[in-house]
Structures are given as structure tokens and as C-alpha cells.
Amino acid sequence: MRPIATTRSATGIPTGRLAVWWVIASEIVIFGGLLGSYIMHRIGHPEFGGYAAHTNTVAGAFNTFVLLTSSLSAVLAHKAAEAKDGPKAFKFLWLTFLGGLVFLTVKSFEWHHEISEGFTITRNAFWSFYYCAAGLHACHIIGGMIIMAIISFDVKQNKELQRVELIGLYWHFVDVVWIFLFPLLYIAK
Amino acid sequence: MTETAHTHDSHGHDSHGHGSPEAGGHDTNYVKIWGILLALLCVSVAGPFLGIKAVTLVTAFGIALVKAYLVAKNFMHLNLEKRYIVYLLITMVALMGVFYAGASPDVMEHHGRNWVNVAAQQETARALAEQAAGGGEHGQEAH
Structure with a gap:
């Protein structure tokens, strides 16, 4: 018996995909609230510019490149799934997973350096925002990677191919969040 | 979105049908979109080197909006999705606007x-x- 998420389409959209859109809608409020708060503090506190000067723009730009590339592999996995080519979708899913892993590795080196310099989460409001926003985003990356790894083995056997699109939607959203985090935390100094 | 651009197979796999002729001929060149995104990334990184605040704001945040639009349209296929999904997402962003409008006067200014x-x-x-x-x-x- 197939789950209702793949067999029901009362709204014109398969229930599984509709659920992912609702997740994304709620994530907009979560990240929007955080980033909105950061922006108003950034404008109200000119000293934030001086603190932001200590973030590593090269690392941030490289991670943006990594996430954009992983989004490409995620959409190529979706394309392969549409062509009912499970093994190919499997490869692209793991390429996307690798992108997430590289992102987290760079982020961990970056944080290690910043913390060793004394820029900890309790240092001031800027660094609190920095670690909360980047940390929440990194948690979403980890969550996406875990889901991707779990679904990939069914996908390889041409089962539940619709899940490739669902995890892809989530992954692209996480990419979009980073697209806004990057200029806020790394460029606006 | 049009129904012709939206396929639905026997397993309930409802896809957006990019590239397949029977799906309406919509064919996105994903690598090309990725190349444009990388070019925009280079511009957003290079912008601050000019040292002009207005240019930095445009190259950083203006380009971020363009990049987000390209990802949403071409990778998330929002242009092929049911319209109410777009309205749902816009509503959430609008709610953030309400939050910002309500809270920002007390945060951005230190006296009133x-x-x-x-x-x-x-x-x-x-x-x-x-x-x-x-x-x-x-x-x-x-x-």
C-alpha cells in the first residue's frame, strides 16, 4: 500500500509536494524573522560593520559556490528521476550530499578560526546573530543531507522517485537562504 | 501552471516535466542557469572593492534577489507550480514585512x-x- 502523500492530489498538487511547500512557507517565517531582526539591528548599530569585517569573505564566497553547485546537482537528480533513471538520480543525490559535506567542512574551519580569535557567540549581538543564523542554516544542511542519504537507496532501485523532487525543493530553499545570508554576514561590512 | 507542463504517472509521481516534449516542451538549461548564478556571485563579491556604498548595496542585495529569483524559477520550478503556492510564499514574505514594519522603529532608532x-x-x-x-x-x- 502506497502512502497517501504519493497517491492523493486533492489540491492539484501531490500531497507530499504540497507538504514540502508548507514546510518551506514556515521556514520563510523562521529565517525571515531572524534575518529581519538582524537587518534592523545592523541598521541601528553601525558598529556591526566593524565586527563583520572579521568574517571571512573568501570562505563565504566559496561556500556560496558550493551550495549553488549542489543545487545544480539536486535539480539534475530531479531531471534523472523524471526520466525514471534511478541510478543516475542516486549519483546526483550523493553529489549534492558531497556539496553539503564540503560546505559544513569549510564552515567548521571558519568557526574554529573565529572562536580561537575570541569571536564567540557571547562576544556581542553581531556574533550572536552570526552564529545563530549560520548555525540554524547549517542544521538545515545536515537535515537535508540525512534525508537525501536515506531516500537515495530506494531511488537507486527506481522506487519512490518523487522523493527526489521533494528533497530538491527543500535543498534549493536552503540554498536561497544562504544567498541572503552571504551578503548580510560577509559582504556588508 | 498549465496542465500540459505537469505530468502525473501511474505511481502518483507528479513531476514538472522539464525537458520532455510531451510535457509541453519546457526545457531549462540548468548548467547555463548555474553559470549565470556563478557570474552574479563574482559581481557581488567584487562590488565592495569599488568602495562605493550604493554600489555595494546593489551588488550585494540586488544581486541576491536576482539569484534567489533564478533558483526559485528554474531550480524549484515555481513558474510551473500552481499559482496558489506562489501566493502562499508571497504571503509569508509579506508577514515578515509586517513584523519588520512593527519592530524596526524601536530597534533602528535609539531614541524617539x-x-x-x-x-x-x-x-x-x-x-x-x-x-x-x-x-x-x-x-x-x-x-
């Missing part, structure tokens, strides 16, 4: 009619003085 945020004023003055004096370059020094 009949009120003063003394703590914020003091912290800003202290931090700017410290940065001007060359302190805070390294976290430990600024304590």
Missing part, C-alpha cells in the same frame, strides 16, 4: 518621542570608540 534607549546608545558609542581606537581587532583584545 518620549523615549530613549540608553543601553543601545551607550553600547554603540562604546563600540565605535573602541573600533576607532583600533581595539576589537582581535576578540580577546577588546574585552
